[in-house]
Amino acid sequence: MSRRIAPVLAERSDDPRRAINLTVNGEAVTRDVSTRLLLSDFLRHDLRLTGTHVGCEHGVCGCCTVLIDGHSARSCLTLAVQADGSAIRTIESVAADDGTLHPVQRAFKECHALQCGFCTPGFVMSIVSHFEEAGTLDLSEDGVREMLSGNLCRCTGYQNIVAAVRRAAELMGRGGKG
Amino acid sequence: MKPPLFDYVRAETVDEAVAARAAHEYSAVLAGGQSLLPTLNFRLARPDALIDIGRIKALQGTAIDGDEIVIRAMARQREVEYDEAIFAANPLIRETLGNVAHAVIRNRGTVVGSIAHADASAELPALLLATGGAVIARGPKGERRIEANAFFKFHMTTSLAADEIAVAVCIPRLPPGTGYAFLEFARRHGDYALAGVCALLTMGAGGRVASARLAACGIGSRAVRLVAAEAALNGQKPDAASFAAAAKAARDAVTASDDRQASIAFRKHLLEHIVGRALGMAHGRAGKPFAS
Numbered sequence: 001m002s003r004r005i006a007p008v009l010a011e012r013s014d015d016p017r018r019a020i021n022l023t024v025n026g027e028a029v030t031r032d033v034s035t036r037l038l039l040s041d042f043l044r045h046d047l048r049l050t051g052t053h054v055g056c057e058h059g060v061c062g063c064c065t066v067l068i069d070g071h072s073a074r075s076c077l078t079l080a081v082q083a084d085g086s087a088i089r090t091i092e093s094v095a096a097d098d099g100t101l102h103p104v105q106r107a108f109k110e111c112h113a114l115q116c117g118f119c120t121p122g123f124v125m126s127i128v129s130h131f132e133e134a135g136t137l138d139l140s141e142d143g144v145r146e147m148l149s150g151n152l153c154r155c156t157g158y159q160n161i162v163a164a165v166r167r168a169a170e171l172m173g174r175g176g177k178g
Numbered sequence: 179m180k181p182p183l184f185d186y187v188r189a190e191t192v193d194e195a196v197a198a199r200a201a202h203e204y205s206a207v208l209a210g211g212q213s214l215l216p217t218l219n220f221r222l223a224r225p226d227a228l229i230d231i232g233r234i235k236a237l238q239g240t241a242i243d244g245d246e247i248v249i250r251a252m253a254r255q256r257e258v259e260y261d262e263a264i265f266a267a268n269p270l271i272r273e274t275l276g277n278v279a280h281a282v283i284r285n286r287g288t289v290v291g292s293i294a295h296a297d298a299s300a301e302l303p304a305l306l307l308a309t310g311g312a313v314i315a316r317g318p319k320g321e322r323r324i325e326a327n328a329f330f331k332f333h334m335t336t337s338l339a340a341d342e343i344a345v346a347v348c349i350p351r352l353p354p355g356t357g358y359a360f361l362e363f364a365r366r367h368g369d370y371a372l373a374g375v376c377a378l379l380t381m382g383a384g385g386r387v388a389s390a391r392l393a394a395c396g397i398g399s400r401a402v403r404l405v406a407a408e409a410a411l412n413g414q415k416p417d418a419a420s421f422a423a424a425a426k427a428a429r430d431a432v433t434a435s436d437d438r439q440a441s442i443a444f445r446k447h448l449l450e451h452i453v454g455r456a457l458g459m460a461h462g463r464a465g466k467p468f469a470s
C-alpha cells in the first residue's frame with residue numbers, strides 16, 4: 001500500500017460525475033454516476049441488484065464477483081465509470097426467468113454448499129465464469145481448490161463447495177481430468 | 179470504505195495521459211485497478227486525479243519484436259498467461275503468472291501495472307529481473323528505456339518519474355533449450371509469496387552451467403537478483419552439490435525482518451529450499467523444447 005505522504009490538498013466538496021452506458025444482465029442502462037462510485041455500489045444502490053454482496057472491499061473475499069464482458073471480476077475493485085460500454089452479468093441473471101436454477105446453483109443446493117449464503121453469489125459467479133472459459137476443467141482436488149481460491153467462505157469449510165463444483169460439472173456433462 | 183474524491187481523466191491517447199500527468203500535482207495512473215482500488219477504498223492514497231489509461235488503443239495487447247516480447251500497459255495478466263506465442267518465446271512468463279493472485283484478479287490486473295506497483299513480494303518484478311527485461315516509460319520529454327536492474331528501488335518505489343507513464347515492458351525471448359522454473363511458497367494459492375524465485379539455466383560446453391540467472395521476491399524491500407547463488411553455479415557441473423551450494427549462498431539475500439507471516443530464519447530456510455528445487459526443475463527442462 002502507498003507509503004507516500006499525501007500532500008496538503010485543497011479541501012474539495014465537488015463530486016465529479018460522468019454519464020455511463022452499459023448493459024446489465026442484458027438490459028441497457030444509462031446513468032449519471034459519481035466518478036468514485038464502485039461498480040459494486042452502483043449495482044446494489046443505483047440498480048438495486050443486491051445479490052452482489054460486499055464484504056471486504058479490497059479484493060480478498062470474492063463475494064462481489066461479477067462477470068465483465070464474460071470474465072470474472074471484483075466489482076469492489078472496479079469503478080462504475082470503468083464499466084462504461086461493458087456487458088455486466090450478476091447473480092440475478094444466472095437462474096432462468098421461470099426460476100429454474102442454473103446447474104451450479106442446483107449443485108450448491110444438492111450438496112449443501114452454503115450455510116448463511118453470504119459468500120454464495122460470488123462463488124457461483126466465479127464458478128460459472130470458469131465453466132464458461134475453461135476448455136478442459138481440472139476437477140482434481142487441487143484443481144477445484146485453485147478454482148475456488150479467490151473466494152472465502154466462513155461457514156462451510158469448503159468440502160461441500162468442492163463437491164458442488166464436481167456435481168455441477170456432472171450435471172452439465174462437463175467431464176474433466178481428476 | 180469508499181474512495182476519496184478525485185478528478186477522473188479518461189485518456190484516449192498516450193499523449194493525453196502524459197499531459198494529464200503533468201497537469202496534476204499528485205496523479206495516479208489507473209490500469210487494472212487491482213492494487214490501486216484497494217488503496218483508494220482504504221484511503222491509503224488520495225490522488226487528486228486518476229488517469230484511466232484503460233481505453234488507450236496504443237496500450238492494448240502484446241507483440242513479439244525480434245528477440246523481445248513487448249507487453250503493453252493494458253495487456254491483462256490473464257491474456258498474457260494464455261498467449262501461445264508468448265509461451266513459445268518465453269515459458270517462464272506463464273509459469274510465473276500462474277502464481278500471481280487468483281484468476282479473477284488476473285482477468286483485470288495488468289503485467290505492467292504489477293511491475294509499476296513494485297510490491298516487494300510480487301512475482302513479476304522478479305521475473306523482469308531474472309530475464310533481464312526493461313520498462314519503457316513515456317513522459318513530457320519523450321520515451322526512455324529503464325533496464326530492470328535500475329527500475330526497482332524499494333517496496334512500491336521505482337525509478338519511474340511522477341510525470342511518466344510506463345507504456346510497456348519488454349522481456350527477452352529465452353534461447354531454445356534454456357532451463358527455467360518459477361517456484362514460490364505462499365500460505366494459500368494466489369497469495370503474495372513469502373518467498374519466490376525465478377531460475378534460468380543455460381548449459382554450456384562440457385555439460386557445465388554457462389550462465390545461471392536467479393531472482394527472488396518476498397525476501398526483502400524489493401525483488402533482487404541472487405548474485406551469490408549465480409556465482410556459485412557458473413562454470414560448475416549441474417549436480418546436487420552445486421545446487422545445494424547455490425541454495426545455501428542464496429540465504430544471505432534475505433533482508434526482510436521478522437513479520438507476522440514469517441521469521442527471518444524461516445524465510446532463509448524457504449528461500450534455500452525453493453532455490454534448490456527450482457534449480458532441479460530448471461535443469462530437468464534444459465536442452466528440451468518448451469512444453470507445458
Ligand SMILES: Cc1cc2nc3c(=O)[nH]c(=O)nc-3n(C[C@H](O)[C@H](O)[C@H](O)COP(=O)(O)OP(=O)(O)OC[C@H]3O[C@@H](n4cnc5c(N)ncnc54)[C@H](O)[C@@H]3O)c2cc1C
Binds near residue numbers: 212287300
Ligand atoms: C486479492 C488480491 C491478491 C493479489 N495477489 C497478488 C499476488 O499474489 N502477487 C502479485 O504480484 N500481485 C497480487 N495482487 C495485485 C495484482 O497483481 C495487481 O493487479 C497488480 O499489482 C497491479 O496491476 P493493475 O493493472 O491492477 O494496476 P493498478 O491497480 O491499476 O495500478 C497499481 C499501481 O501502479 C501504477 N500504475 C499502473 N499502471 C501504470 C503505468 N502503466 N504507468 C505508471 N504507473 C502505473 C498505479 O498508478 C498504481 O499506483 C493481488 C491483488 C488482489 C486484489
Ligand code: FES
Binds near residue numbers: 056064065076077
Ligand atoms: S467485497 Fe469485493 S472482494 Fe470482498
Ligand code: FES
Binds near residue numbers: 156
Ligand atoms: S455460507 Fe456463510 S460465508 Fe459461505
